[in-house]
Amino acid sequence: xxxxxxxxxxxxxxxxxxxxxxxxxxxxxxxxxxxxxxxxxxxxxxxxxxxxxxxxxxxxxxxxxxxxxxxxxxxxxxxxxxxxxxxxxxxxxxxxxxxxxxxxxxxxxxxxxxxxxxxxxxxxxxxxxxxxxxxxxxxxxxxxxxxxxxxxxxxxxxxxxxxxxxxxxxxxxxxxxxxxxxxxxxxxxxxxxxxxxxxxxxxxxxxxxxxxxxxxxxxxxxxxxxxxxxxxxxxxxxxxxxxxxxxxxxxxxxxxxxxxxxxxxxxxxxxxxxxxxxxxxxxxxxxxxxxxxxxxxxxxxxxxxxxxxxxxxxxxxxxxxxxxxxxxxxxxxxxxxxxxxxxxxxxxxxxxxxxxxxxxxxxxxxxxxxx
Numbered sequence: 001x002x003x004x005x006x007x008x009x010x011x012x013x014x015x016x017x018x019x020x021x022x023x024x025x026x027x028x029x030x031x032x033x034x035x036x037x038x039x040x041x042x043x044x045x046x047x048x049x050x051x052x053x054x055x056x057x058x059x060x061x062x063x064x065x066x067x068x069x070x071x072x073x074x075x076x077x078x079x080x081x082x083x084x085x086x087x088x089x090x091x092x093x094x095x096x097x098x099x100x101x102x103x104x105x106x107x108x109x110x111x112x113x114x115x116x117x118x119x120x121x122x123x124x125x126x127x128x129x130x131x132x133x134x135x136x137x138x139x140x141x142x143x144x145x146x147x148x149x150x151x152x153x154x155x156x157x158x159x160x161x162x163x164x165x166x167x168x169x170x171x172x173x174x175x176x177x178x179x180x181x182x183x184x185x186x187x188x189x190x191x192x193x194x195x196x197x198x199x200x201x202x203x204x205x206x207x208x209x210x211x212x213x214x215x216x217x218x219x220x221x222x223x224x225x226x227x228x229x230x231x232x233x234x235x236x237x238x239x240x241x242x243x244x245x246x247x248x249x250x251x252x253x254x255x256x257x258x259x260x261x262x263x264x265x266x267x268x269x270x271x272x273x274x275x276x277x278x279x280x281x282x283x284x285x286x287x288x289x290x291x292x293x294x295x296x297x298x299x300x301x302x303x304x305x306x307x308x309x310x311x312x313x314x315x316x317x318x319x320x321x322x323x324x325x326x327x328x329x330x331x332x333x334x335x336x337x338x339x340x341x342x343x344x345x346x347x348x349x350x351x352x353x354x355x356x357x358x359x360x361x362x363x364x365x366x367x368x369x370x371x
Contacts, residue, residue: 006193006236009166009287011257013190013250019211021315023322024245038327042334050347051337052305057345058275062337063304064348066356070126070157072302080272084299085284087159088115089126094153105144108158117160119143122300125367126155127360129306131244133367136161151366162284162298165191167243168254168291169310170281172266173332176339181267181277184329185309186254188288192219192239196231203227205237211250212239218248222369241371243282245313253311257292265294273302277336280307305333 007013023031043049053062058075060067076084088111093100112118123146125133133156137143143158150156167189174181192212194205202223207213219239220227231237240248270276282301283291290296309329312322341347348356 007165007190009164009285010190011188011254011288013252015210018315020214021313021317021319023319024313024315025215034323035326035330039330042330046334046338048334048338048341048347050350050353051341052333053337053348053353054340054345055278055305055333055337056276057340058273059279059304061305061348061353061356063279063302064306065353066127066360067304067306068126068155069124069128069301070155072304073157073159075273075276076269076299076302079274080269083269083297085160085162086115086117087157088112088117089155089157090147091155092147092150092152096148096152101144101148104147105140108143108147109140112158117158120161120163122157122159122161123368124157124159124301125150125363126157128364128367129303129360131242131247131370132364133370134242134244134247135368135371136241146368149368151363154363154366159300162300164284164286166285166288166291167191167249168283168285168288168297169243170262170266170283171307171309171329172270172279172281173336174267174270174277175332175336176277176343181270183258183263183266184332185280185311185325186258186262187310187313188252188254188257189243190250190252191241191243192248192250193236194231194239196233196235196237198230198233201228201230202237205231206239212248215248222248222371244370245310247370251310251313253314253317255311257288259292259294261294262292269299275340276302276304277340278307278333279304280310305337 052064055062059072070089090108120138123135123137135146137146169187170183171185172181173184194209206219212219243249245251280303281299283297283299285291285297309325312325
């Protein structure tokens with residue numbers, strides 16, 4: 001049997017050399033202090049603690065923290081619909097008994113039908129980051145379970161599944177006074193797989209994989225009910241669905257693959273979204289060569305001021321380069337925020353920021369397990 005063709009439509013994933021970088025899975029308190037010190041300096045230099053919250057005046061809080069994914073995606077769907085995956089939102093009531101659950105499931109199905117959407121779908125919380133709560137829903141039973149387990153009085157999205165292996169993060173930036181923007185970071189995302197031999201359990205296959213075997217804290221809980229099963233010979237088991245590094249996806253710096261056509265296309269799309277200057281598009285595609293030509297992709301998410309240049313999680317990126325690239329990103333963020341403030345846009349108050357941040361932190365641990 002031929003080996004399954006993983007990462008179809010993507011540039012080849014180089015697996016020789018370093019498996020994990022030294023800092024790739026450091027805790028936040030160990031990695032971010034130098035960047036935080038630089039951000040404090042930027043707050044003084046540009047005379048504004050909350051300037052990032054006006055980097056994108058059309059986004060809630062600039063997209064810094066606690067922002068609504070639905071509000072941001074709705075801007076894209078409204079102004080550049082051909083590039084964005086359609087979705088609906090679902091509000092989970094504060095109290096939900098069995099009768100209420102059946103009624104909510106029916107209303108959700110009716111809403112999906114009206115929107116021209118059907119299973120399989122991707123469910124994701126309206127508030128949250130780093131892939132928290134993202135699940136692939138393939139059946140009505142999956143949808144019912146997600147409705148049942150989602151935290152009370154919170155909202156989530158049901159988005160059309162873009163059924164391709166290819167995914168990338170495209171970080172775009174434009175100064176409000178500049179005619180053109182540019183892509184400052186490109187991350188190619190690869191989803192890890194193991195391939196069955198007909199003898200080994202899934203647990204053994206994960207442990208024997210050079211990279212996955214060092215990330216069992218990510219993969220074992222997610223596949224707990226299948227760890228002792230034996231995949232068939234040649235059967236491919238995907239270990240992560242969400243395109244998040246912290247959830248186990250493999251990230252590679254794609255800057256060498258950038259083209260003028262990509263720069264022009266993302267500049268065009270970004271200008272169609274009112275008052276959008278800084279953030280990362282997460283896109284899905286069938287063939288990356290088409291993306292390089294400026295077409296053949298779908299935006300599944302847009303992250304604003306709180307976005308990160310995720311190419312830093314490439315295992316071949318040094319710690320100093322990672323810090324340096326993040327500092328360049330934050331300098332641009334504060335420059336844009338300052339320019340928008342001078343144009344008359346008001347940042348969030350400290351009280352508003354804390355309220356949004358607290359709400360996101362309260363909800364995140366309650367979300368269903370990420371796929």
